[in-house]
Amino acid sequence: MNESLSLNARLYEQVALIRRTEEVIAEIYPSDKIKSPVHLAIGQEYICAAVIEHLKASDYACGTYRGHGVYLAKGGSLNSMMAELYGKSTGCAKGRAGSMHLVESQHGVIGMSAVVGTGIPVAVGYALAIKQKKTTDVVVVFMGDGATEEGCFSESINFAALHKLPILFVCENNQLAIHEPIDKRWATPHITQRVSTYGIPTKQFSKPDIFAIHEYVGEQIKQMRQGAGPCFIECFTHRWSEHVGPNEDYDQGYRSLEAAEPWRKNDVLITLGETLAPALRDSIDTKIETKIQEAVNFAEQSPFPDPKELYDYVYAK
Amino acid sequence: MSTPNSTRLLKYYEALNEGAAQAMSEDHRVFMMGLDVDDHKGIQGSTLGLVEKFGAERVFTTPLSEDAMTGVAIGAAMAGQRPIHVHIRMDFMMLCMNQLVNIAAKSHYMYGGTVQVPLVVRTMIGKSWGQGAQHSQGLHAMFAHVPGLKVVAPSNAHDAKGLTIQAVRDNNPVIIMEHRLLYSTESYVPEKPYVVEFGQSRVVEEGSDITIVAISNMVVEAIRAAELLSAQGISVEIIDPVTISPLDSATIEKSVDKTGKLLIVDNGWLNCGISAEISARVAESEIITRRVQVKRLGFAATTCPTTPTLENAFYPSPKSIAMAAMNLCNPQSSWEPNDAQCELAYQKQFKGPF
């Protein structure tokens, strides 16, 4: 994150980096070099970019199997992520994670899980540890709308609220769990209202307004660092790609391109980019392309793990 | 196989689908629930078309609430319905453990035989394309450990259908452990409803030099290994237990009494696994009258890696099976089959993502 840039430019840089990285992953995918299920968050990047902009290096962020954006926004190395997708020994988990379990402890990226909802209580545990250690750090945990159906979601929020833990819950509500719409999974769709009954601040963002999210979260995190306890936000959003894999799938019949149009027309990458001077935007774009190309080269040239390492890391030494 | 002959080839996923459809047709109490069973992919085809056939009241998706949904299925079963609860991966069944182990397995006994839980749980083991730690586990031994649960593992389309129908008719909780890579494999499947009985191991191939017991997709891998061994003059008897619990070990013991050599190839870890159980039964056997040599293969004692170089070393393969069998039969041999001969089509063709 380049502090000398304006807020708009910083946010744009983040959104563009995540978008272009995932687009390049999708381009590479048909070559079978990335033998890992990839869950792209194209169209949703602005949420993690807005939220994580407020985090310090010592804070924590936890994503899901759809976690490229959270990982990158929190400062995870792009080279290590790309190498991980390629299954290389230079990957962030040395080829043990693929795309679904990104981690980078050095930068406060909590290891991500592909079992829906499992990251939520673990993130609360990090927040508990922060409280016990009496630092001013905070945790942000991202989840989909589907994850809010798991029991551990409610159980975790209750505990975090009970103990006033420094954690922000961010629900990226794309209204789909794989192909199932939310009205086949929830009796009522009022996720935010439900959570507000735990007595914590909550807010719903129905539009892709990166600045509104950024502003609200900034205020909440400031108070959280002073002991105010947890907060929950729900951001309505739209997943452009298929649930898993490199393609779009509006032709599959479970959703329509027409319904997606309002979201695609208000693509934050474009609207945010338009607020920047063209020369500045170009220079950011050029830097990003170079960075991604370097990461791809790094991944391609890195070695695979040696089969001798098969039993490494089963138990900690 | 005690079932009518058939000349119709069906894929494994089609057989699962047909089994469920026929079970639902013959008994209106049967219904199917589970994440994504009614979407356009239909659990890799295995539930496709069922919602059209039987309607949304009998075939429905659920919230992402596996723990509670398992309890709901159990309650419905106790109340006289016959649910089939579907999970696209066995790993996700860890969320169901409490309900399955503490309620489903226990109720008939704990309530003095006054309650039954005719529940079917369908679930799938994943493999390759970076399934990794949380999409690859074969946890049958954990379930088989618990009295009150039945666990079956179809290795082919014929059994996939027959076990599904038997599971629905059974008055106990039954876990059907499928394998993702088997979904594309074909075998002869009769059109009419039929059952594959629980608790009967099947001799897949007869032989005289060594017994290989293989679980789930390891049957396919063992068959290839046996072909390679046969070219080396070694005659292999392959046994598919079909039912993990209750296990028919007598069939295995009789075979081992003939061959004196046993190789068990599991689709899970060795430690406290079904291969350990089979070994113990052979050691305790009253059928076997001779000295027996036993060897086991299974998942390496580590977490499933995503990267191919480590994944290749994680799983048993036709090559490692053939070499382990050769080593038991002829310890001096330095024979090694070439890699091309060991490649299986179902593995080569699988390109994920799940």
Ligand SMILES: Cc1ncc(C[n+]2csc(CCOP(=O)(O)OP(=O)(O)O)c2C)c(N)n1
């Ligand atoms: C416990 C569990 N159940 C089911 C699955 C299969 N699965 C993977 S992603 C997913 C949908 C999750 O939807 P949501 O939480 O809204 O997140 P999104 O994928 O939309 O980002 C499901 C059902 C899983 N991984 N874990």
